[in-house]
Amino acid sequence: MSEALVTVETAGTEAPVPAASGTRQFWRRLRAQRAALVAAAVVALLVLVALAAPLLTALEGQDPTTYHPSLVDSARGGVPIGSFGGISADHWLGVEPQTGRDMFARLVYGAQVSLGVALAATVLQVVLGVAMGVASGLGNRWVDQVLSRITDIFVSMPLMIMALALLAVVPSGFPRPVLVALIIALVAGWSTTAKMVRAQTLTLKNLDYVAASRLSGWSTWRTAVRELLPGLAAPVITYSALLIPSNISAEAALSFLGVGVKPPTPSWGQMLTSADVWYQAAPQYLLLPAAALFVTVFALTVLGDGVRVALDPRAASRLRIGTGRRLEARADKGVPATDKADAVAMQNDAVAGKKEDRA
Template identity: 40%
Template sequence: MTAPIETTGTPAGADPEAVLAGARRGQIEGRSLLQIAWARFRRDRVAVAGGIVVILLILLAALAKPIESVFGLDPNTFYQDLLDPDLSTPKGGWGGMGWEHPLGVEPQYGRDLLARIIEGSWVSLLVGAGATLLSVVIGTVLGVVAGFYGGWVDSVVSRAMDTFLAFPLLLFAISISASLQGKAFGLSGLPLRISVLIFVIGFFNWPYMGRIVRAQTLSLREREFVEAARSLGARGPFILFRELLPNLVAPILVYSTLLIPTNILFEAALSFLGVGIAPPQASWGGMLTDATKYYQADPEFMMVPGLAIFLTVLAFNLLGDGLRDALDPRSK
């Protein structure tokens, strides 16, 4: 015979209403999905650290111009007196680091590396975030439409994804970026370069987001809440935007945080090849291109932009992993 289960501090035979009446509100109050996800995310200290670094990077990029103005930093000022006249390398050890130039100066021109890192931050983050936004919008719309309607619509969108994935993206991006050097679409100079990079990187990367959204939609369209919406007379657009898309926010958000560093690396690669951001505008990829000429005489010049790209990509990846675990309903 099984012994009765006793509850400490609860009188035997007490009514459930009496137990609830004696409990504090905080002990029985439910939590929303957002509160549960935030509690899970806070427990992951690595992801929290990555999120803090991402916030600081965004603030640095958004306030780059005011920071340069307040501290008197000019990314295009030449400090020729700090360079060796024979070798064109910074005087002293480690790239001429000092109180006035904490990260040193670059060879040949003598421009301040800290000022150029700050100036290049907004370019890299703007291109990465803009291209990601374009990829997410196109991929989400086409993916959810293909997964929900199926049939010939799914076939057309899926074949379009396969076609875009078959493109040699790097060669295509190089050819487009190199051909649009002067003036086009009413833009010229730096705005044209940034717009072209955002379009090329974002437009040809949407199939990755589209495949994820399509796969999730194929699973969600068979769920009970979709059938309930259909039984109440809801039409396709209502189900797409009011039933399916809210349930796709979590995977879209997670994959977006992982796609941003990929696009930042792509922009750095194009700038490294000389078809991205044109000098004298500072960019992390362009700084790496200049550093390849002096990596033996001044290795610190290559380490500074390399570490900036490394820390940015690492922070976004850690944040994305943490968000994935926090938003996963099956995680503990």
């Protein structure tokens, strides 16, 4: 297949320039968004902290489960001794009220649980949602109706009530983080993913290349894998990036209500459960996990929005046209382009304008 070319008019001449691949365009559009880059750096740091939790706590010399009763004032109800919640060289963020457990160790190990549960739930949601959506979109009328009704049932299920019901029947020895991830994945999220994928599948299967593959005798499975999944990649990745912060909030809410991760396993939501009575005597016990949750969810939301813009050609075109107009206005005022990228953007917008005039 011949390589696609993009024509750029410069100084009255036309020079063929190879078009950037989809991956290169995605990274270029993502790098153009400074907020998304900062959010990506924050998310990468949080993931690194979660993975390195054993090493970080070993450097501090603490662990998340050991009690230190000598570091709390029993006469005052268990308030940490010392300023700022008992911060010291041995306890970098102080200690937990009543128990004296190290706050830094519980925070970094809580990042493991919160991020791990959210990522596991997201993977399950995407796999199940894509499978149900593609099967519904490619199936006959009866298959579509049955799968759509099943999806509607799960859309209407309340997460908290279903979580309470499932936790009542699941044996207590079952790993609680795994159970929370399964509940979030099976009750919330996958049904919305399935409806989105079904709508995209119904649109894509009417395109010529998909219809040709089906008329040529390809099986439904081969058509889905070879023709549909590449077209579904962009919306699925975009939606997955936005699912992760929602799942983190869901895990925190379940743990806060007492139906999520149980002590002594640390979790940010579970830490907030017992912090509401200490916000005056030991405010750091409430502020630290709340700040960690806020930063994580906010960074993932900004990153997800940046991925959406980078994967959406229409949004990227609007950004490029707007940038070109600003640069053109700067040029009219005698302000030169700041760098080569600005000059290229102006040239591309000029070419697009000339083509529109010819049309």
